Amino acid sequence: MKPRWLNLLLIATLGLTACSEAPPQVHRAKLFTLGTLVDVSVLHQDEAVAQQAVTIVETELATINRQWHAWHDSPLTLINQQLAQGETVTIDSATHHFIQQAQTLATNSDQLFNPTIGSLVEQWGFHSDERPDGAPPAKERIDAALKQAPSMANITLTATTLTSNNPAVQFDFGAFGKGYAIDRAVEQLKRAGIKNAIVNAGGDLRAIGSKGGRPWRIGVRHPTEAGVIASIEIDGDESIFTSGNYERFFDFDGRRYHHIIDPRNGYPANDAISVTVIHHNAATADAAATALFIAGTTQWPQIAKQMGIDEVMLIGNDLTIYMTRKMAQRIRLEIDDAQIKIIGNET
């Protein structure tokens, strides 16, 4: 008999202190990047490895942020200048991959996810770190911008070049870049051997693995009140993205104008308060959350279907909760007396 072993056992069984040390711990770190607060959780027994993982995420997100920033000087603003002058842009494979993915999503969303309306977004004043409260743009200017009708359909992409047949195309990947960045960061984490983690960038996340024996528990914040409206468990590898009218906005003359611009009329989409989407891929979830928000209470099921999204929760202006059947099966509502409509008849 080894006395040391026995001592350990004795300490463990008597358990004078309640703090048990379950080996793998969740390490959390918060970073300011992507224009938001990024919350990284890594489950690992070795704190050094977890810290390394956070650095990996930080580096990856910062790289994407620099590359695709829509209003700070970046390779993207350079591309926008070239496109405005009708020039052919030479691109590398990473850029090709990025724009191609965005183009596919735009097509599938019937161009409701439209990352080419940068000038419209700029007119609305959202090309600033903080939009001052001031008048919305004049209707004539919005109509003028709409008439030029930029879309991803104007873009021709080859392996090394990018051209546009519409000088009005101004990229703004606000509804895609964050998802793409999270995907890249998670990819790097996996490559580094991290199996259980969450990368949450300003309220949108991708989670991999689990919290050691139980799924990750994700709370969905209530769009109009304090607290949580629903919760979702993730075990494996999934992304949850929410688009809401409360994320970025300004008030003028007692009216609220938020940042999700409907490319069809040039005004903030107003047929939903928030849309939550679950999909394996964060970039897809990101673009879909925006597209479905714009689609609104009647059109969203059709757009979701086209985009291959089958887990959606849309909260309408009257707080009615619309859900796909698949979402309804896994989400847990944390509020009482909700008006719920489940869309889709597959069982």
Add this chain to the structure above:
Amino acid sequence: MSGQPNNASERKTGITIKTTQEDHLIAWLAALAIAIHIIESVLPSPLPGVKPGLANVITIAVFILYGWRTAVWVTMLRVLVGSILIGTFLSPTFMLSFSGAVASLIVLWLASRLPGEGPGPIGLCLIAAMAHMSGQFYTAYLLFIPHDGLFKLLPLLMTAAVVFGIISGIIVRSMLQHLEKRKNDTTAQQNEQEK
């Protein structure tokens, strides 16, 4: 007690007879332990499967009378046969009683190593009951309910363990006194017969 020359031989014969009696006693005690174990299994508990450990009475009595090794046998017999009879063998309930039993046996082993007089029935029952509860609790926490909220129950469970530990200590003490008396009576009877 001692000093008389024929007393030693009397004692010797007493011991040979006592050996078979000891076997009977162990069997009897194990059966009793199993009975207590089964009765205990139907008692309500805030954490299913976690019990005050009254069956420890037998473990402690055997430990005091016949030593640690025998206590291990009786206890393991109790846990195995008891769970087979209730039908919980290898179930979570079984794991809990098993871990509780192992924890209390470890503590008893350590107690037997203590220098000096060592604890009596009450101290032994108390520390064994607490070890029993801790063992069960940690097993429940590690294997079945790994939620920190479980620790809110620990003070209550440990209070129960302390109360039941002391109660079983008192039971063991009177039991030992009773056995001692019986043994003396039997020895006296033997002496009578030999004459």
Add this chain to the structure above:
Amino acid sequence: MTRADYCIVLFAALLLPYLYISQWTGDEAGINATIMNGSETTEVSLAHDHTLEIDGALGTSIIKIKDGKIRFAASPCRGKQCIHSGWLEHAGEFAACLPNRISIAVLGEEPRFDSIIF
């Protein structure tokens, strides 16, 4: 009762109050929050009411602690979303002033959720 018996009884008598105090009072008395300023994190207790002034990237944010709750009371940002977040009291709740790069979060043993989306 031997001396060892008394020791064991004493041990039990000390262990029980310790367990009650450590397991049952932790939540009420010891709630802490973290304040993150840039990349610097400090921990504050919510047990005593007080007001903190924190210089961030943009200016001074005022953070109030009262009745075990914490909130942004004033901030140099335009949106004032941090202030709209209101009082935070439950483990895991959190508010941030992005322009000023300051965030506050309530700590706790185990928050109900591992992550919150919005």
